[in-house]
Amino acid sequence: MEALVAIAIGVMTSCAIYLMLRARTFPVILGLTLLSYAVNLFIFVMGRLSTGNPAVIGSGETYPDPVPQALVLTAIVIGFAMTAFILVLALRARVELGNDHVDGNQEGRT
Amino acid sequence: MMRRLFPRPELSGILWGLWLLLVNSVSFGQILLGAFWAWLIPFYTHSFWPGVMSLRKPWLGLKFLGVVMVDILIANAIVARLVLSNSERLQPAFMLMPLDVKEDFTITLLASTISLTPGTVSADLTADRRHLLIHSLHVDDIEQTIAQMKQRYEAPLKEMFEC
Amino acid sequence: MSHWILIPILLPLFTGLALLIWSDRICVTRAISATSALALLAVDLLLLQRAAEGTISLYALGNWPPPFGIVLVLDRLAALMLVMTSVLALFVIWYAACDRDQPGDSLHPLIHFLLMGLNGAFLTGDIFNLFVFFEVLLLSSYALLLHGGGKERARAGFHYVVLNLAGSALFLIAVSLLYGVTGTLNMADMGQRIAQLDPADRPLAITGGLLLFAVFGLKAAVAPLYFWLPSAYAAAAGPVAALFAVMTKLGIYSMVRVYSLVFASEPGLLLPWLWPLALVTLAAGIVGVLAARELRRQVAYLVLVSVGTLLLGVAMNSQQALAASLYYLVHSTWICAALFILVDLMRQQRGLLEDTIESGPPLVQGTILGIFFFVACASVVGLPPTSGFVGKVNLMQAVSSTVEAVWVWPALLISGLLTITALSRSGTTIFWRTTGDVIAQSRAGVMPMVAVGGLLLISIVFSFAGDPVLSFMSDTAQQLADSTAYLEASSLFQPVERGDIR
Amino acid sequence: MELFVEIVVSICLLGGAAFALVGSIGLARLPDFYMRLHGPAKASTLGVGGMVIGSTIFFSTRGNGLSLHEILVVVFLFITAPISAHIVAKAALHLQLPTVARTRRPENKS
Amino acid sequence: MLNVVIPIAFFMISAALLLNLWRLLIGPSLPDRILALDTMYINAIALLVLYGIYQQGEFYFEAALLIAVMGFVGTVVLSKYLLRGDIIE
Amino acid sequence: MSLLLIVLLPLLGAVLPLLTERFGRNICAAVAVAAPLISAGLIISQLPAIFAGDIPIFHVPWLSNIGLDLSLRLDGLSLMFGLLITGIGLLVIFYALYYLSNKDSIGKFYAILQLFMMAMLGIVMADNLLLLIVFWELTSLSSFLLIGYWSYRSDARKGARMALAITGGGGLALLAGALLLGHMVGSFNLSVILSNGELIRDHKLYPIALVLILLGAFTKSAQFPFHFWLPHAMAAPTPVSAYLHSATMVKAGVFLLARLYPALAGSEMWFFIVTFVGLITLVYAAYTAMMKHDLKGLLAYSTISHLGLITMLLGLSTKLAATAAVFHIINHAIFKASLFMAAGIIDHETGTRDMRKINGLWQYMPQTALLAMVAAAAMAGVPLLNGFLSKEMFFNETLHLKSLGLFSWTVPVLATIAGIFAVAYSWRFIHDVFFNGKPVDLPKFPPHEPPPFMKAPVAILVVLCLLVGIMPNLTVAPFIDAASAAVAGAELEPYEISLWHGFNLPLLMSFTALAGGLLLYSQRRGLFAFYERGFHLDEKLVFEARVQRGVRASQWITNTLENGSLQRYVAWFVGFTLVMGVVGIWPLANMTGTRPLMPLDGVSVIAAILLIAGSVGTVLIHHNRLASLLLLSVVGLIVSLIFVRFSAPDLALTQISVEVVTIVLMMLALYFLPQLSPRQSGTLRIIRDIALSGAAGIGVTVLTWAVLTRPYETIAGYFLENSVSGGGGTNVVNVILVDFRGFDTLGEITVLALAAVGILAMLRTLQLPNTSDPRSWAREIYPPILAVLARVLLPLALLVSAYIFMRGHNQPGGGFIAGLVTSVALILQYVSSGLSWIQERLRWNYRSVAALGVLIAALTGCGAFIFGYPFLTTSFTHIHWPLVGEFEIATAMVFDLGVYITVVGATLLALAQLGMLTHPSRIKRKLTEEIA
Numbered sequence A: 001m002e003a004l005v006a007i008a009i010g011v012m013t014s015c016a017i018y019l020m021l022r023a024r025t026f027p028v029i030l031g032l033t034l035l036s037y038a039v040n041l042f043i044f045v046m047g048r049l050s051t052g053n054p055a056v057i058g059s060g061e062t063y064p065d066p067v068p069q070a071l072v073l074t075a076i077v078i079g080f081a082m083t084a085f086i087l088v089l090a091l092r093a094r095v096e097l098g099n100d101h102v103d104g105n106q107e108g109r110t
Numbered sequence B: 001m002m003r004r005l006f007p008r009p010e011l012s013g014i015l016w017g018l019w020l021l022l023v024n025s026v027s028f029g030q031i032l033l034g035a036f037w038a039w040l041i042p043f044y045t046h047s048f049w050p051g052v053m054s055l056r057k058p059w060l061g062l063k064f065l066g067v068v069m070v071d072i073l074i075a076n077a078i079v080a081r082l083v084l085s086n087s088e089r090l091q092p093a094f095m096l097m098p099l100d101v102k103e104d105f106t107i108t109l110l111a112s113t114i115s116l117t118p119g120t121v122s123a124d125l126t127a128d129r130r131h132l133l134i135h136s137l138h139v140d141d142i143e144q145t146i147a148q149m150k151q152r153y154e155a156p157l158k159e160m161f162e163c
Numbered sequence C: 001m002s003h004w005i006l007i008p009i010l011l012p013l014f015t016g017l018a019l020l021i022w023s024d025r026i027c028v029t030r031a032i033s034a035t036s037a038l039a040l041l042a043v044d045l046l047l048l049q050r051a052a053e054g055t056i057s058l059y060a061l062g063n064w065p066p067p068f069g070i071v072l073v074l075d076r077l078a079a080l081m082l083v084m085t086s087v088l089a090l091f092v093i094w095y096a097a098c099d100r101d102q103p104g105d106s107l108h109p110l111i112h113f114l115l116m117g118l119n120g121a122f123l124t125g126d127i128f129n130l131f132v133f134f135e136v137l138l139l140s141s142y143a144l145l146l147h148g149g150g151k152e153r154a155r156a157g158f159h160y161v162v163l164n165l166a167g168s169a170l171f172l173i174a175v176s177l178l179y180g181v182t183g184t185l186n187m188a189d190m191g192q193r194i195a196q197l198d199p200a201d202r203p204l205a206i207t208g209g210l211l212l213f214a215v216f217g218l219k220a221a222v223a224p225l226y227f228w229l230p231s232a233y234a235a236a237a238g239p240v241a242a243l244f245a246v247m248t249k250l251g252i253y254s255m256v257r258v259y260s261l262v263f264a265s266e267p268g269l270l271l272p273w274l275w276p277l278a279l280v281t282l283a284a285g286i287v288g289v290l291a292a293r294e295l296r297r298q299v300a301y302l303v304l305v306s307v308g309t310l311l312l313g314v315a316m317n318s319q320q321a322l323a324a325s326l327y328y329l330v331h332s333t334w335i336c337a338a339l340f341i342l343v344d345l346m347r348q349q350r351g352l353l354e355d356t357i358e359s360g361p362p363l364v365q366g367t368i369l370g371i372f373f374f375v376a377c378a379s380v381v382g383l384p385p386t387s388g389f390v391g392k393v394n395l396m397q398a399v400s401s402t403v404e405a406v407w408v409w410p411a412l413l414i415s416g417l418l419t420i421t422a423l424s425r426s427g428t429t430i431f432w433r434t435t436g437d438v439i440a441q442s443r444a445g446v447m448p449m450v451a452v453g454g455l456l457l458i459s460i461v462f463s464f465a466g467d468p469v470l471s472f473m474s475d476t477a478q479q480l481a482d483s484t485a486y487l488e489a490s491s492l493f494q495p496v497e498r499g500d501i502r
Numbered sequence D: 001m002e003l004f005v006e007i008v009v010s011i012c013l014l015g016g017a018a019f020a021l022v023g024s025i026g027l028a029r030l031p032d033f034y035m036r037l038h039g040p041a042k043a044s045t046l047g048v049g050g051m052v053i054g055s056t057i058f059f060s061t062r063g064n065g066l067s068l069h070e071i072l073v074v075v076f077l078f079i080t081a082p083i084s085a086h087i088v089a090k091a092a093l094h095l096q097l098p099t100v101a102r103t104r105r106p107e108n109k110s
Numbered sequence E: 001m002l003n004v005v006i007p008i009a010f011f012m013i014s015a016a017l018l019l020n021l022w023r024l025l026i027g028p029s030l031p032d033r034i035l036a037l038d039t040m041y042i043n044a045i046a047l048l049v050l051y052g053i054y055q056q057g058e059f060y061f062e063a064a065l066l067i068a069v070m071g072f073v074g075t076v077v078l079s080k081y082l083l084r085g086d087i088i089e
Numbered sequence F: 001m002s003l004l005l006i007v008l009l010p011l012l013g014a015v016l017p018l019l020t021e022r023f024g025r026n027i028c029a030a031v032a033v034a035a036p037l038i039s040a041g042l043i044i045s046q047l048p049a050i051f052a053g054d055i056p057i058f059h060v061p062w063l064s065n066i067g068l069d070l071s072l073r074l075d076g077l078s079l080m081f082g083l084l085i086t087g088i089g090l091l092v093i094f095y096a097l098y099y100l101s102n103k104d105s106i107g108k109f110y111a112i113l114q115l116f117m118m119a120m121l122g123i124v125m126a127d128n129l130l131l132l133i134v135f136w137e138l139t140s141l142s143s144f145l146l147i148g149y150w151s152y153r154s155d156a157r158k159g160a161r162m163a164l165a166i167t168g169g170g171g172l173a174l175l176a177g178a179l180l181l182g183h184m185v186g187s188f189n190l191s192v193i194l195s196n197g198e199l200i201r202d203h204k205l206y207p208i209a210l211v212l213i214l215l216g217a218f219t220k221s222a223q224f225p226f227h228f229w230l231p232h233a234m235a236a237p238t239p240v241s242a243y244l245h246s247a248t249m250v251k252a253g254v255f256l257l258a259r260l261y262p263a264l265a266g267s268e269m270w271f272f273i274v275t276f277v278g279l280i281t282l283v284y285a286a287y288t289a290m291m292k293h294d295l296k297g298l299l300a301y302s303t304i305s306h307l308g309l310i311t312m313l314l315g316l317s318t319k320l321a322a323t324a325a326v327f328h329i330i331n332h333a334i335f336k337a338s339l340f341m342a343a344g345i346i347d348h349e350t351g352t353r354d355m356r357k358i359n360g361l362w363q364y365m366p367q368t369a370l371l372a373m374v375a376a377a378a379m380a381g382v383p384l385l386n387g388f389l390s391k392e393m394f395f396n397e398t399l400h401l402k403s404l405g406l407f408s409w410t411v412p413v414l415a416t417i418a419g420i421f422a423v424a425y426s427w428r429f430i431h432d433v434f435f436n437g438k439p440v441d442l443p444k445f446p447p448h449e450p451p452p453f454m455k456a457p458v459a460i461l462v463v464l465c466l467l468v469g470i471m472p473n474l475t476v477a478p479f480i481d482a483a484s485a486a487v488a489g490a491e492l493e494p495y496e497i498s499l500w501h502g503f504n505l506p507l508l509m510s511f512t513a514l515a516g517g518l519l520l521y522s523q524r525r526g527l528f529a530f531y532e533r534g535f536h537l538d539e540k541l542v543f544e545a546r547v548q549r550g551v552r553a554s555q556w557i558t559n560t561l562e563n564g565s566l567q568r569y570v571a572w573f574v575g576f577t578l579v580m581g582v583v584g585i586w587p588l589a590n591m592t593g594t595r596p597l598m599p600l601d602g603v604s605v606i607a608a609i610l611l612i613a614g615s616v617g618t619v620l621i622h623h624n625r626l627a628s629l630l631l632l633s634v635v636g637l638i639v640s641l642i643f644v645r646f647s648a649p650d651l652a653l654t655q656i657s658v659e660v661v662t663i664v665l666m667m668l669a670l671y672f673l674p675q676l677s678p679r680q681s682g683t684l685r686i687i688r689d690i691a692l693s694g695a696a697g698i699g700v701t702v703l704t705w706a707v708l709t710r711p712y713e714t715i716a717g718y719f720l721e722n723s724v725s726g727g728g729g730t731n732v733v734n735v736i737l738v739d740f741r742g743f744d745t746l747g748e749i750t751v752l753a754l755a756a757v758g759i760l761a762m763l764r765t766l767q768l769p770n771t772s773d774p775r776s777w778a779r780e781i782y783p784p785i786l787a788v789l790a791r792v793l794l795p796l797a798l799l800v801s802a803y804i805f806m807r808g809h810n811q812p813g814g815g816f817i818a819g820l821v822t823s824v825a826l827i828l829q830y831v832s833s834g835l836s837w838i839q840e841r842l843r844w845n846y847r848s849v850a851a852l853g854v855l856i857a858a859l860t861g862c863g864a865f866i867f868g869y870p871f872l873t874t875s876f877t878h879i880h881w882p883l884v885g886e887f888e889i890a891t892a893m894v895f896d897l898g899v900y901i902t903v904v905g906a907t908l909l910a911l912a913q914l915g916m917l918t919h920p921s922r923i924k925r926k927l928t929e930e931i932a
Ligand code: NA
Pocket: F354, F355, F356, F357, F358, F359, F360, F431, F432, F433, F436
């Protein structure tokens, strides 16, 4: 299972970074979102994998490490805030610049 | 006074019931808490409910619900057969169903019912709200199907809410 | 336990919130904002005084003892950074209040949120909490950068935000990796656990440390991760750019903090990298200073030069050099901020030319602005009697007994010479090579002049009264070099006795 | 657990899963969008319904008292599924998605 | 008995999910993809319920409920986008 | 203390003229004179002590940490220079009053001049090497301002820049050298440094330190090959030239050589470098001076030449040579200052400095002519004038040079040749200006005598030339004694300054020079022609061109590196991170740890397939933006299922809610963005990107695997133990969020509120371009069936929201998720019923709501202060109510309420604000529809 998880996170990261290397704002934002999913999973599994009961006292004998879960929650919220912000920024950039390039292609194309 | 405190008693009732269902418990505390929510939420959101109608005939409603549930089961059996059979033999059709019900709420209920029941999905409502466009996966006689739907679903709905 | 340590975080937070909720009149906003900044400075000075005694104070949030809860730690370094930031903020807010905070009503609250983030980052003793405060200050900085709108800000802003989001993602990866290896988030505890780690697993922790270096390097604008900086700083509104002078320093601060505490057991971790990167950064900064066509961009590259210089100091890995770097850090922050404000003032008096380094109309207040520019340039280049000179001499002395002097000295001196050449070009072009008539209505009032003058004065005071400062830096470096006091403070810490309320 | 209950639960689960699968098969293999719409709108919803009933029975008979709240999921799905179908269909009509040739249409509606 | 039935059910739901994915990938139209995604949400609920029985834990109810809510909202919003472009106006 | 006053008074003098300028030029000048006058008086008051061999010292610790102390000394050398600086300074102030026109700001001039004067006094009186450098750099800075005084002139600006670059650069070298010296002897105190000459000369760093210090001295004193800035500094007003470029600043270099003479001189290296640089400068500049048609150009090169002479004398390293050097410093300062002033008068009166135009001025201004001729004769080394004496000492010293063996004769020969040229250019200065026929095309004609006050300073200096020349022992001898004692040690070799030493070789050299010079001048036409044919650089242009080339190269580098492409910057970041990761992980011996692995199951494999397919699919169809968004949603869905699978229901709930809100936001923005991303990347670029991203993926995979297979010790146990007893909740994740690490959460909701504030700020001022929207849209805005359902769902969703909120502390849920559910329910209202419909029913200022949420959370945290606990300390209690049973009240719930409110406020602010954006064409259509 560990290998599967590792590979899945790796593939997600790869895809995310590939998208972040595109020339337009929207794919870059998609990449960032995908990256934040991958990172959230990464943080999560740093508490190791565990099946069965959540970290709710009384639900079982052993519990998973709750710390990474709490960290992921914080990361998700912050990631959400950031995504919202950059989306609006992309919109703003598109209106101000007349295009949605991020590759230094200045004007002329839309 | 009561009207202002409890603008939507039937909604409050539903919410109370739902709360108990949600918490999976009928302890006294939860009943109290449920009552609190059942009061609070309508109190603040009743202005969002302009078009929602009140059920006039509850028993008719229950009967209608039974009919629909049976129809859903049948519908799915039929759909399953149709889906798994050779799709070349299916006879799909768009049908235009004239509406007798007038209110948005009733139309919505009707459209939902039609979508859940045999082989039909309500796909569009004309702008004048007089016709419902329905897509059917497999239909032989369009006129007859429409008539059947009007009689089976629209009539009771109209009676329950609009009479 | 004293709650004072918390004030640098809570005061800006409450100020920002108050400004967001009650934002009716701009003059009220300005008054609240400036008062808060002043109060913050007062508190920070108090904290500095306490830290200067050498005690390390802890504050356990939620009364949970370390390493379990989040702790704030006030040591000399933290206090120093706090004071540096609040002085800067006071002048920036002062300047912004000179009607440079339009349009909109969000500049002041954003500045205070930025302060909250910065102060939190300086104070926290928890590595994930550091991340959270990074995000607070980054998001504030994104919004601040875009303040005022316009093409360049949108373009530069997008680049800045994307790169920093990538950086934040990496920060999370590194921090969680470190958690995955050590099982803790408290920096002091993490450092101890890394020291006790099975050598076979140590590379994992080191990987976390090196990934963090990429994160901090991005914030600090280390080559080759500095590309976001010039455009962002050049595009930002005057007060914002001035405030941003502290942003790169945060990266440096984080490096110093994390590597002296968490990776105290791996002292040579960064050394092979810092050296070449510092030199390349310095070179890139100088090239940019020479190449710049606008003053704001030139100042932005000066920021880069200061980063390169600072890194050289940090790379020296000696207490003395670290002390010198800290002095230089404070000096360069203030002076770059002064330059940004100054350039903003000059820009307003040059009509459509703005800050392009070309012959244009004479400035209405050419004399006073010229004097300011002259002093600021002297300081940034490192000419006496400014703090820049003291900083540079101090830095050079710190390496004089090491072999590295062969690199550092020429780097510092040549960068100084090239900067002189470039700045004298821009200065003479703008102040001396003038054509046409002054734009009379562009005259600035006394208040903005006081903002620049004050910062420059501080730079000079910082040099004339530099001896106690230098001693403090020396003590700070000593405290950092020996993390046992920090660890002791952490391990001896006792939460408040629970009474009957729980 | 009693055998009878186990059988009922099994039937519910298998039936539900079967319906869910049928819905998805329909989605996958029917020739035009409007025909594909029927699978998810009904079969999948009912599939979940079946499984939830199975689950309700399963948890209610384990001695911890009645557990009915899963029913809410089904209720919610039954309320929303027709509307989802309706709105997607509207979108398809707006985009004038093609139908199989033999689809009959009312005269006054394109 | 259940330990036979549950894997079979798992298998069927998984197959359903793969079919959804297939439709989502090939489209061809956007409404097709939206429909596929919507179905995937529903099947995910089925999977969760099944998993709840398998684990004999009741912690999956909220997730299922939220997936139902969010799936619906997602579908509505996507369709509205196709209809009007501007989803909030 | 008086030493400090000597230095600091001119600083005061720098301020006063600026303040008094408005009262008129004369008052301004009177005020300006005060400071140097007092300084000079204070210096003179120290004369007896110094002549008696005392060295007054002033010492105040300053920046002891870097060894920079405020230490001043007034030894013989300082005394001599101090008097020159203040004395000539006074004359220049006087002279400038009449020289500068009314258009020039005299206050500014005096201010900078006195700033410079202070710096100069600081140099000569510093008893701390670092302090000396402080003043040294100040002279560079203030001279920059003085050279650029007529800033509207291009040559002034360029000259100033060049001077600053050269002397400033030299100053930096000097700094390095000084630091090395300090490092060698362990102090920057001059007394210590000067008394440790042997230690220094034997130190292995001595050669480096020497070269660096000489660089400083040579650049300042315009020694070959750094001489070229000085002629271009002549763009300064003539009083500046007279002061800086004859008497003071350029003397700082030779002063430094003299000052550090005890520490540095005496080695072969010193001898060779200093002597030969001086010699080359002496000869080359004398030759060039002859060829300059510009009056000030001639004087400038002559200055360079004389500085070469002094330098050479110091290089010779004999005590007598040092004495001669000191003597010549005085003499040169006196006659050169007067010559510059005279040249200034001529320039002032004729409007030109071109000697080809200026002729026969004897007829127009005989008094000036007389003064200038005497001064020029002193420059030529004519007997009875001061220049003769020191020059003869110089000739004498060249003859004693033995170090070059067989080639020793070359030095006196070259010295004589330089002497010949010196006579020639001096004679040219006299003949070409005051005689030589009639003036040609003078801009001002006829020239006449300047006002007497303008001539007075010249006259005073010329009288000094005569006095020194005729009776040296009565005038300068004590000063020279004192100064050379400071340079070369107290016990001097016996020497005698006298007019007549009898017929000897130096006298022969002097007369050879005089005769040869006159002869050479008579052949000037051929010489000029020869010179013109030669190759000449305009150093200013060369310097500017070099700088320009440097700037262009820098611009090329910058533009190439920073091409504005985010892709490149991201690629660098990824690449850098990869290097760091690889370096870190490489030494890891065992990739796999000892932790037992979890078995694989079929459903997980399917989920992984979906996840991977979703990710890859997002990439593959990213050109179709909406479709790729759908695939991204699959990833989000599966991620939340994974959270469930591995026992994290809270995460699943959060993930799925955030996911939908994100999608909504994305679509809101996407409407205004292009719907397709065109394929633009070239194959190479794609390969690069695949390589980078692939490597990153592999890296993350390796890290994940390595960590997941290893056991670890975690602090989690503490949380599990204390969650119920200390935090009052059974859902440990939630207790961590609102209690153990509530501070993180406070920061997190601040971020959220901030994002909303930022979004509001960005959108409030956004002006959409008024372009037409080519896409066709459905006419129906709010489908009624949807609207009805959405309204029905609202209270249900709120109930669910309340449910999730209430249970959060003990079961999966909490304020954040509840907030998102509420938001989603309200979003549905926005989508189905429109903005205005909501605005009629919800009159919230979302920004304040978001801020209020954070405020509530923060205030809850502050509540603990009342009970003496730290921020965010929570409290909870169990209450028993009859019938109701036991229930729990926790402050953490209030905190969580803050979270809830923030989430609702921030989310809705972002969405509503984005929703408010409308395509302009829509507004138009809506209006027309309403009218219709
Ligand atoms: Na002439």
